[in-house]
Amino acid sequence: MDYTKQIQEIASKLFAEGKIDVFVGYRLTGFDENQVPVLIRDQKDVSQLVFNDRSVFNLVNYLKYEHTRNKRVGLVVKGCDSRSLNLLLTESQVKRDKLYVVGIACEGVVDEQGNKMQNCMECVFPDAIVADEMLGTPHEVRKYKVNADIDELASKGLVDRRVYFEEVFENCIRCNACRHSCPLCYCAKCCIDQETATLYNGANTTSGAFHALMTWSLHLAGRCVDCRNCEKACPSHLPLHLLHKWNERVIYENFQEHLAGVHEGDRGAFYKYSMQDPDDFIM
Ligand code: SF4
Ligand code: SF4
Ligand code: SF4
Ligand code: SF4
Incomplete structure (x- = not known):
């Protein structure tokens, strides 16, 4: 699962068309292959964006802070992240028309040792539920199992x-x-x-x-x-x-x-x- 190129292109296009003020994605830590969230505010910086199985954090968390409030935001969501976005929309914490959502049909992410995370092994909804465009191949519906x-x-x-x-x-x-x-x-x-x-x-x-x-x-x-x-x-x-x-x-x-x-x-x-x-x- 590597959508680095596609996400850079999408973010670049959104800035070029004047559709977003900020893009919330992932970048490398600069020390190792792990990643941290990044807020990109200018088209010239989109080359910092990456996405693969080290893109572990839920970027929806950044929609609750001042950096993105009342701004037009592009962001990347995996299946689990999109469910939290769905709840923020229902709870009137964010406005859908201010967002451009890049959804991922997610293959799972890994911990710092490179092992697939437990929640990914039992994930029921890996595909983003809220999205303006999707990357990846959608999965079959899975059955819920008690952890x-x-x-x-x-x-x-x-x-x-x-x-x-x-x-x-x-x-x-x-x-x-x-x-x-x-x-x-x-x-x-x-x-x-x-x-x-x-x-x-x-x-x-x-x-x-x-x-x-x-x-x-x-x-x-x-x-x-x-x-x-x-x-x-x-x-x-x-x-x-x-x-x-x-x-x-x-x-x-x-x-x-x-x-x-x-x-x-x-x-x-x-x-x-x-x-x-x-x-x-x-x-
Ligand atoms: S559970 Fe962990 S993160 Fe939460 S308050 Fe305690 S030490 Fe901090
Ligand atoms: S939901 Fe509860 S724990 Fe979370 S911020 Fe609100 S009061 Fe605090
Ligand atoms: S696992 Fe649950 S409690 Fe923890 S950050 Fe995600 S939504 Fe919040
Ligand atoms: S496999 Fe499921 S739980 Fe794991 S990151 Fe992807 S959407 Fe989230």
């Missing part, structure tokens, strides 16, 4: 799970890189930020981290698209997908097989209601 780590976690007793998560939360330094790197966390005043915390003590304790991360994961329940931007950003390498994939499974099983952002205009799991929904979890 193997979640199956393993569910097989543990409550006490073992508590001990496991106490260790996870103990290693959180409450830097909030996870929530800042999530495209779906855009609240100006976040209830778990240490500087602006409205609900929680910002102290860096295990119980503080527990409350912050559990609250965070619940705010993403039915919205998380499994792009793992948060996990890639975590300096402590915490397995944050365990929180999100657990919620994803519960919601899939109880809310009409809901998966986040896969339909245009979909308002999320908690807006769905059917008399057939199971209610045995309600006391």
